[in-house]
Amino acid sequence: MRKPIAAMMMLAIVATAYSNITSCTNKTAGSSKDANQSYEISYDLSFDIPEKYIDVDMTYIPTGKRQETVEFKLPVWAPGYYIIIDYPKDLTGFDAKDQNGNPLSWEKKGKNAWVVETADTVHVSYRIFSDFRTVAECRVEESAAFVPGNGVFMHVAGDVNHPVSVGFELPKSWSKISTSLEQIDGRYVAPDFDVLYDSPFLLGNQLVKAYERGGHIYEFALETPQGFEESPMAEDFLKAVDQAVAIFGETPYESYHLLLLGEGRGGLEHQSSQADYTAGHWDFATRAEYLDELMFLTHEYFHNYNVKAIRPIELGPFDYDRENFTTGLWFSEGITCYYESYLLMKAGIISDQEHLDIISDYIRNTQKTEGRLHMSMRESSYDIWLNFFNSNANHSATTISYYVKGPVIGFLLDARIRTMTSGAKSLDDLMKLLYDRFYKDLGRGFTEEEFWAAAEEIAGGDLDMVRHYVDTADEIDYESILTPAGISIDRESWKMGRI
Ligand SMILES: [Zn+2]
Numbered sequence: 001m002r003k004p005i006a007a008m009m010m011l012a013i014v015a016t017a018y019s020n021i022t023s024c025t026n027k028t029a030g031s032s033k034d035a036n037q038s039y040e041i042s043y044d045l046s047f048d049i050p051e052k053y054i055d056v057d058m059t060y061i062p063t064g065k066r067q068e069t070v071e072f073k074l075p076v077w078a079p080g081y082y083i084i085i086d087y088p089k090d091l092t093g094f095d096a097k098d099q100n101g102n103p104l105s106w107e108k109k110g111k112n113a114w115v116v117e118t119a120d121t122v123h124v125s126y127r128i129f130s131d132f133r134t135v136a137e138c139r140v141e142e143s144a145a146f147v148p149g150n151g152v153f154m155h156v157a158g159d160v161n162h163p164v165s166v167g168f169e170l171p172k173s174w175s176k177i178s179t180s181l182e183q184i185d186g187r188y189v190a191p192d193f194d195v196l197y198d199s200p201f202l203l204g205n206q207l208v209k210a211y212e213r214g215g216h217i218y219e220f221a222l223e224t225p226q227g228f229e230e231s232p233m234a235e236d237f238l239k240a241v242d243q244a245v246a247i248f249g250e251t252p253y254e255s256y257h258l259l260l261l262g263e264g265r266g267g268l269e270h271q272s273s274q275a276d277y278t279a280g281h282w283d284f285a286t287r288a289e290y291l292d293e294l295m296f297l298t299h300e301y302f303h304n305y306n307v308k309a310i311r312p313i314e315l316g317p318f319d320y321d322r323e324n325f326t327t328g329l330w331f332s333e334g335i336t337c338y339y340e341s342y343l344l345m346k347a348g349i350i351s352d353q354e355h356l357d358i359i360s361d362y363i364r365n366t367q368k369t370e371g372r373l374h375m376s377m378r379e380s381s382y383d384i385w386l387n388f389f390n391s392n393a394n395h396s397a398t399t400i401s402y403y404v405k406g407p408v409i410g411f412l413l414d415a416r417i418r419t420m421t422s423g424a425k426s427l428d429d430l431m432k433l434l435y436d437r438f439y440k441d442l443g444r445g446f447t448e449e450e451f452w453a454a455a456e457e458i459a460g461g462d463l464d465m466v467r468h469y470v471d472t473a474d475e476i477d478y479e480s481i482l483t484p485a486g487i488s489i490d491r492e493s494w495k496m497g498r499i
Contacts (some may be wrong), residue, residue: 001080001135001268002276002299002337002403038064041162042187043153046169047203052131052140056152060122071157072124073113075197075320078150080268080307081136083388084323087151088112090129090138097123112321113157128152135200135261135268135275144174144204144223146261148268148275149197150320160193160320170203178202178221180257180272194318198270202259213238214245217255224262227283233294239347240298244305244339247428248435252309258297267296269303276300291350295340295358302339307332310434313445323385327448330377330470334406335427337362338414356487356496362407363478364494371400377409377470400473408476413455413466415485420459430458 040061045054060070076086088111096104098119106116116122128151130138139146156162165187168177179201181188190196207225211218211234218238222228237258245251257273263280276296284290307315312328338359345355366372375383380402387399414427433454438446446454456463469476478489486499 001266001333002296037067037156037159038062039070039156039162041156041164043164043166044169045147045152045166047140047145047171048127049140049142049171052129054128054130054138054140054145054147054152056126056128058124058154060118060124060156061120062118062122066118068118069115070118070122071109071113071115072154073157073321074154075150076112076322077320078136078148078268079198079315079318079324080270080303081134081388082323082329082384084385085136085151086111087137090151092127092129094126095124097125099123114154124154133264133277135266135277144202144206144262146200146202146259146275148200153193153196155193155320160317162193163189163191164193164196165189166196168201168203174204176204176206176208176221178206178208178219178257178259180253180255180270195271197320199273200259200268200270200275202261202275209234211238213241214251216251216253219255219257220260221258222260222282224260224278224280226281231282231284231290233282233290233297236294236344236347236349237297237301239349240294240343241301243343243346244302248305248432252304252439256301256304267300269300269307271304271308274300274303291344294349295344298343299336299340302336302343303332305431305435306336306339309439310431311439311445312451313447315445325382325385327378327381328451329381329384330402330406330409331451334377334402334408335410335413335431337403337407338410338427342414353497356498359407359411360489360494360496362404362411363489363496366400366405366408366476367494369400369404370397371395372405373473373475375399376473377402377405379473380405409466409470412469412476412478412481413463415487416463416466416481417455417459419481419484420461425458425460430455433458 040063042059044057047054074088074091077084094114096106096116098104099121104117104119104122106114109115116124128138130140130145132139136148138148138151167187179188179199181190181199190199202221202223204223207222209220220234253272255272259273259275261275261277264277267274267276279293284293311332312326314324314326318324341350341355341358344350345352375398380400410427417425417427417430434446437454438444452463452467465481468474482489487496488499489496
């Protein structure tokens with residue numbers, strides 16, 4: 001994901017990860033399907049606009065040997081949004097009935113599970129309060145609804161890997177549904193709940209613009225489209241896409257969807273889509289504001305490769321009941337921040353010096369954060385669950401964000417690989433190797449040691465000089481890496497340039 005940080009440009013943040021509709025490599029931890037537990041499960045949603053609720057009806061039909069009870073679970077967090085949201089706090093009015101409308105007994109189990117008596121057909125209903133403007137929570141308004149699935153759809157405990165369908169009853173004034181899910185006979189279908197949870201919906205009267213690129217459709221769904229059609233945003237975004245695809249030689253998606261919400265903050269990557277609150281318009285007053293928004297969309301897009309496909313092994317299968325700790329978010333997020341401007345530079349949208357200036361901003365922000373001397377990038381990654389929205393008075397004195405120092409490490413890693421290979425290899429080659437080896441061939445994430453082994457394989461030698469600044473909070477000796485790479489840095493302004 002991407003969120004604004006104290007920088008000149010709205011630095012972003014974006015996050016997470018997991019599987020792919022076609023390969024489905026990323027299944028939920030501990031998913032052990034009981035052979036007797038065969039069933040059909042589907043959802044129908046409607047909207048209470050005045051009260052800002054989503055009314056949820058779930059239908060569960062056991063098709064094998066019927067158990068006495070079934071346990072339904074709602075996630076407590078959303079991949080990419082590294083904080084415990086505790087979605088069940090927004091749920092009210094839980095009720096269960098059989099096929100004849102007779103009440104079924106049920107009992108709450110822990111904070112996010114409901115154990116329900118079974119019947120030939122189980123109808124479960126509940127309401128989700130939807131008055132939030134974050135990319136991980138629901139919003140229902142007169143003009144539109146945004147529905148990320150983690151806080152809405154319950155899965156059968158231990159069985160995230162089960163197909164599911166969703167239908168909607170729209171208010172009369174709404175006409176469009178935007179999502180990356182496939183539509184069959186008027187219903188949206190997902191092969192499993194990992195995919196459903198990673199496929200948000202925008203419903204309303206959004207402007208929808210679709211573009212073909214390299215045999216794939218890129219669909220922009222714009223809640224507030226003012227100025228978009230007159231802007232080069234779509235074309236520039238697709239130029240950045242071209243550069244990413246050139247690195248990997250393929251796309252990990254069939255079609256790609258951008259759910260561009262109204263004015264607000266934050267974005268969240270999904271497999272085959274992204275959902276972002278935006279400036280609320282697309283006629284930017286300055287080039288810097290335009291580029292910031294373009295980099296924002298590029299960041300979320302690049303996560304299709306870096307975090308959805310290339311990922312630390314801890315980021316999938318997901319455990320939706322609790323935190324999923326990893327020391328690797330400096331790579332998943334920091335390197336993605338680096339590629340925001342790198343792809344635009346490769347596409348010719350910004351100059352090499354503008355790219356260096358953007359990285360210089362990250363360096364300047366790193367150097368003015370005292371916490372850099374107290375927290376490593378590994379620790380910053382691991383403790384994100386504590387610090388995602390931490391604004392304590394001692395925050396900047398004791399912590400450093402991987403969204404700030406992470407792209408600096410990415411730049412140094414790229415520079416070091418180029419130096420060690422006399423320009424024959426770059427970070428692009430490492431990304432391609434990780435994509436091919438772990439995502440495509442092994443269908444899993446990488447361990448920390450596997451990551452560094454792959455990086456050193458590309459560099460042709462040890463990368464201790466870079467890894468040291470990931471594993472420790474030691475002050476970075478920039479010149480030791482930048483000077484051999486032909487890059488200067490002014491320690492007063494932290495501005496870089498080509499020597
Ligand atoms: Zn991100």
